[in-house]
Amino acid sequence: MTIRSRLGAAFLTSLFAVGAHATEPDALGREALGVFVDYLRIDTTNPPGNEIRAAEFFQKLLAKEGIASEIHESAPGRASILARLKGDGSKPAVILMNHMDVVPADMRYWTVDPFGGVQKDGYVWGRGAIDMKGLAITQVMSMIALKRAGTPLAADVVFLGTADEEAGGFMGAGYMVANHFDLVKDAGVVLSEFGAISTDEAGKVRYYGASATEKAPLWLKMTATGVPGHGSTPRPDTSVTRLIEALHRIAKHQTALKVEPVVQKFFADTAQFAPTPALRSIMEDVTKALEDPVFAADFTGDRWRNAAVRNTISITMLEGSNKVNVIPPQVTAQLDVRLLPSEDPERFIAELKSVIADDSITLERTMSFAPSASPMDSEFHRVLTAVAARHDPGAIITSQMLSGFTDCHFFREKGIPCYGFMPFRLSGKELGGVHGNDERLSEENMIRGTQMMLEIVQGMAAK
Numbered sequence: 001m002t003i004r005s006r007l008g009a010a011f012l013t014s015l016f017a018v019g020a021h022a023t024e025p026d027a028l029g030r031e032a033l034g035v036f037v038d039y040l041r042i043d044t045t046n047p048p049g050n051e052i053r054a055a056e057f058f059q060k061l062l063a064k065e066g067i068a069s070e071i072h073e074s075a076p077g078r079a080s081i082l083a084r085l086k087g088d089g090s091k092p093a094v095i096l097m098n099h100m101d102v103v104p105a106d107m108r109y110w111t112v113d114p115f116g117g118v119q120k121d122g123y124v125w126g127r128g129a130i131d132m133k134g135l136a137i138t139q140v141m142s143m144i145a146l147k148r149a150g151t152p153l154a155a156d157v158v159f160l161g162t163a164d165e166e167a168g169g170f171m172g173a174g175y176m177v178a179n180h181f182d183l184v185k186d187a188g189v190v191l192s193e194f195g196a197i198s199t200d201e202a203g204k205v206r207y208y209g210a211s212a213t214e215k216a217p218l219w220l221k222m223t224a225t226g227v228p229g230h231g232s233t234p235r236p237d238t239s240v241t242r243l244i245e246a247l248h249r250i251a252k253h254q255t256a257l258k259v260e261p262v263v264q265k266f267f268a269d270t271a272q273f274a275p276t277p278a279l280r281s282i283m284e285d286v287t288k289a290l291e292d293p294v295f296a297a298d299f300t301g302d303r304w305r306n307a308a309v310r311n312t313i314s315i316t317m318l319e320g321s322n323k324v325n326v327i328p329p330q331v332t333a334q335l336d337v338r339l340l341p342s343e344d345p346e347r348f349i350a351e352l353k354s355v356i357a358d359d360s361i362t363l364e365r366t367m368s369f370a371p372s373a374s375p376m377d378s379e380f381h382r383v384l385t386a387v388a389a390r391h392d393p394g395a396i397i398t399s400q401m402l403s404g405f406t407d408c409h410f411f412r413e414k415g416i417p418c419y420g421f422m423p424f425r426l427s428g429k430e431l432g433g434v435h436g437n438d439e440r441l442s443e444e445n446m447i448r449g450t451q452m453m454l455e456i457v458q459g460m461a462a463k
């Protein structure tokens with residue numbers, strides 16, 4: 001069992017690895033490439049964001065094509081942009097959502113200027129290339145192509161560029177849903193980040209992964225209080241010792257393993273790539289396989305897979321005394337908890353309280369979203385299946401769960417399905433740059449991805 005398990009872990013890891021692919025350029029894609037380079041030159045580092053620069057870039061681009069747009073600011077400079085191509089209304093609107101902000105880039109560790117729009121070695125380099133200015137360009141170019149062709153539409157096609165996703169989205173997608181829901185409430189679906197096309201090392205496509213759900217953050221602040229005093233005369237029971245003991249219990253706590261339907265579906269869908277029948281049967285029923293403690297230990301030894309099958313807790317922020325010789329009256333710790341889509345935050349807080357087992361320590365929620373998921377079988381999946389069959393005959397379509405979160409939840413919470421899919425075949429080099437150094441997207445991905453996105457939007461919205 002151990003040998004099989006270890007083989008299994010190695011194979012399962014390789015499922016996330018991706019490779020190179022062949023060229024198939026087209027005119028729209030090449031035009032998109034130029035727009036992409038210009039877009040990457042706009043610095044929308046959040047904080048502070050300055051998404052108005054990106055919003056104005058899109059407004060100008062769309063205006064040239066005769067497409068009107070509106071810019072909504074949640075605060076000065078914190079802009080979101082909305083543009084709509086009208087359909088006949090016989091199908092609900094399709095929203096193409098992208099966030100225009102990016103995380104900071106530390107220039108010292110980049111080999112190129114992160115806002116230089118550098119094209120080198122077949123890649124376009126820049127902060128946001130994958131997360132997610134690249135996808136935004138495929139979306140806006142799809143809208144432009146539909147307008148130019150005068151394609152009769154059944155559904156409205158809505159382009160929604162948002163602010164602030166990298167800091168929680170409350171100034172962008174959250175603001176739009178809270179304050180301008182009337183402008184987006186007719187949507188039947190939202191398409192956004194983060195799933196992609198997975199290939200094997202030889203470049204052969206294995207599956208198209210579309211994210212249908214994500215784990216929900218539950219950020220908590222723990223506060224312990226106690227009698228303060230001088231550091232020279234220690235007490236056995238202080239705010240600090242109480243907090244440390246509680247944190248120790250949390251750090252040792254093993255949350256239950258649970259394989260959500262979306263996670264099981266992913267493994268079952270991709271079981272056909274397993275090198276052995278034994279491994280195939282494990283993937284077809286991961287819940288059962290995890291009953292074996294040896295397999296479970298091996299499986300959860302990988303932090304990505306571990307996060308896929310349980311609620312997780314990271315202890316991240318600690319604040320104690322501001323003087324070395326002062327025993328403080330109060331100390332705090334903050335926890336980054338991520339919940340599975342089927343979890344109830346209240347139930348999890350009760351579990352955590354029983355682990356802390358100290359009524360003098362308070363728990364305060366600093367941020368929390370209701371866990372939510374979109375159906376794994378939808379018109380989007382049917383369209384994606386048809387598009388994939390054209391581009392990569394035999395490729396399977398599967399659903400994925402993100403361990404992080406995107407703007408999608410703002411819409412899912414309102415009952416509007418949201419799917420993450422980037423029509424890119426991402427290599428390890430490309431994936432490594434997301435929130436890291438030397439973020440880049442291959443020119444080929446931009447060229448082919450634009451065509452594929454157009455086909456997806458057409459499939460969803462055209463008559």
Ligand SMILES: [Zn+2]
Pocket residue numbers: 099131132165193406
């Ligand atoms: Zn993103």
